Amino acid sequence: MAFERLVRAHDAAMxxxxxxxxxxxxxxxxxxxxxxxxVLEGLERFEGASSLKTWVFTILVxxxxxxxxxxxxxxxxxxxxAGGPTVDPERFLPPDHPEWPGHWASPPRRWDPEExxxxxxxxxxxxxxxxxxxxxxxxxxxxxxxxxxxSDDVCAMLxxxxxxxxxxxxxxxxxxxxxxxxxxxxxR
Amino acid sequence: MDCNELVELVTEYLEGALDPVERARLEQHLTxxxxxxxxxxxxxxxxxxxxxxxxADLDPEVSPRVLQAFRAWKAGRxxxx
Numbered sequence: 001m002a003f004e005r006l007v008r009a010h011d012a013a014m015x016x017x018x019x020x021x022x023x024x025x026x027x028x029x030x031x032x033x034x035x036x037x038x039v040l041e042g043l044e045r046f047e048g049a050s051s052l053k054t055w056v057f058t059i060l061v062x063x064x065x066x067x068x069x070x071x072x073x074x075x076x077x078x079x080x081x082a083g084g085p086t087v088d089p090e091r092f093l094p095p096d097h098p099e100w101p102g103h104w105a106s107p108p109r110r111w112d113p114e115e116x117x118x119x120x121x122x123x124x125x126x127x128x129x130x131x132x133x134x135x136x137x138x139x140x141x142x143x144x145x146x147x148x149x150x151s152d153d154v155c156a157m158l159x160x161x162x163x164x165x166x167x168x169x170x171x172x173x174x175x176x177x178x179x180x181x182x183x184x185x186x187x188r
Numbered sequence: 189m190d191c192n193e194l195v196e197l198v199t200e201y202l203e204g205a206l207d208p209v210e211r212a213r214l215e216q217h218l219t220x221x222x223x224x225x226x227x228x229x230x231x232x233x234x235x236x237x238x239x240x241x242x243x244a245d246l247d248p249e250v251s252p253r254v255l256q257a258f259r260a261w262k263a264g265r266x267x268x269x
Contacts, residue, residue: 003258007250013242029251036254040261085196087227092192102190107223108230117233118240126237145238151203170199177234 007036010053013147014060019131020138021064022071031067035060054153057143061157081134086174108181122180129179130172137172140165145173189217194224198231 014035018028038059046055095101111117130138130146143154155165194217200206201214218225 004250004255007254008248011248016241033251033254037257040257043261085192087192087195089192092190102192103221104191104223107191108226110226111230111233114233114236117237123237123240126234127241130238130241141238145235146242148239148242166199166203166205170196173199173231173234174195176238177230180234180237181230 006052010056013142014057016127016130016142016146017057017060017139018064018067020133020135020142021061021068027067027071028064031064032060034063034067038063050153054149054157057147057149058157061139061143081137081171086171087178111184122184125180125183126176129176132179133172133175137168137175140168141172141176144169189213191217191221191224191227194218194221195227198228201228202231202235 011032014032015025015028018031018035019025022028022031035056039056042059046052050058091104091106093100093103093105097103130141133141139158140154140160143149143157144151149157151162151165154160155162158165160168194214197206197210197214201211206214218228
């Protein structure tokens, strides 16, 4: 059945988008279900100005945002981002280094080739790292990198400027990379 | 370009948002710096793996509530024809 296939195809990405707002698996699943019900109810009004996928996820983001406001949790301190460099400054030589100021002191080590990276374990680390992101960063990275939307689409869905979106994406990706590097035991 | 500068430009670089001069500086640096080359590769890989999370799961169940809504929608369409 085409509808079931549609639901299954987007389930993984949709749950993660919802989770970036509501921080709870069960609630996220509910939000996704609410979304599909709303999609069906609104289908007649869908004019095809955007793709079906964009439209579905726009409804999802709105539902998730509303639900999040209703649940009104306090944000744990660890989930805040104080800004500043996205890579630990200790990884670099100091600015007064005689030969290579600002260069890697402890460079990243190459990871395994792609085929060997796609293990359940590694994907689990990525999932875990995305879950731990500050809210706004999670929302952007999930929509861009997990769900595959363009920068323009994400700016529209989240009602953020392109510049803002890029900063959030930048910080999110840096955090996730760092978390994965740590898990893989990778610093030289 | 220093490495600690490059790591803050990587997203703009991958988005194609750096001006040609900065882009050239960055790419020049990558040719002579293994650490930065590895860093950029890791960011790309992080993005690629995140995309795998969004790929269809191991056969997720469609919830009964959603199936119910679908049947109701179908029935509604049939009667309005």
